Amino acid sequence: MEAVLSAAVALLDEAGAPALTFRALAARLGTGVGTIYWYVSSKEELLDRATDHAIGGVLALVEGQPQSDDPIADLRAMAITLFDAIIDRPWLAAYFMRNTDVQGNSLRLYEKLGQQTLRLHLTPRQRFHAVSAITSVVIGTAADLGAELPQEVLNGHMDRDAYLDRFAEQWRSLDSAAFPFVQQIADEFAGHDDRDQFLAALELTLSGLRLQAQWVP
Structure with a gap:
């Protein structure tokens, strides 16, 4: 099984x-298709199973991170580790936590995230929503960044910065009375860094969680 899953992950990484x-998997392994069905x-x-195999590496990294006195900081470190793994392997986004019957590593990683919320003053529902929000920011942002590039960028007619600047220039020319926000952030959009944007979204989520945990009804 280890060889099958390693070869499957390699094919997924490639295309x-x-x-x-x-x-294709049988050819990679030098065996017959019937063997895979075994x-x-x-x-x-x-x-x-290939997803869970890849997530096993993420889980090992998370388990190796020392626990600090701040569960929010630990959640941040775990979330960034998962994000980086999905950026490296965009296909993971579609299958993470899809079937925990066979994705034991994914479930354990989810549990590791959730255990940090047990260190905060939250209700079970708030903990569930907190971990859901964090994983949504991580998976959603990574999936968006891993989407297929525009054809103009793929064929080399323009680079990413030129592609973004084309839209930013359109936004700058819009009616300022109708689109005051879009005009104001046009320059930010043109020069934005995707990783910084993810970190900002994660920080907003974690800041809200910290505030919620400090509020005692």
């Missing part, structure tokens, strides 16, 4: 989910 077929019953199960 995403469309590249992962039983025929380990998994379908492509969907293979995707879930």
Whole structure:
């Protein structure tokens, strides 16, 4: 199974989910398609198990992080570790926590995040919402950044900065009475760093969590 999942992850890393077929996997392993069915019953199960195999590395990194006196800081470190893993492997975003029957590593990582909220003054519902919000920021942002690049960038006709600046220039020319916000942030949009944008979104989420934990009804 280890060899099957390692080869599956390699195919996913190279070209995403469309590249992962039983025929391609069998060719990579130098075996027959029937052998793959000995380990998994379908492509969907293979995707879930390959995801969990990759998340195992993330879990190991998270488990190796020392616990601090601040659970919010620990949540931040865990979230960034997961984000970086999905940026490196964009296909992970679609399958993380999709089927915890076979994704034991994913469930344990979710548990590690949740355990930090046990150190905060929160209700069970608030803890559930907190971890859901954090994972949504991580997975959603990473998935968005991992989306296929515009054709103009892919074919080399323009780089990312030029592509963004084209829209920023359009925004600058809009009616300021109708679009005051868009005009004000046009320069920020043109030169923004994707990772900084993620960190800002994460910080907003964690700041809200800290405030909620400090409020005692």
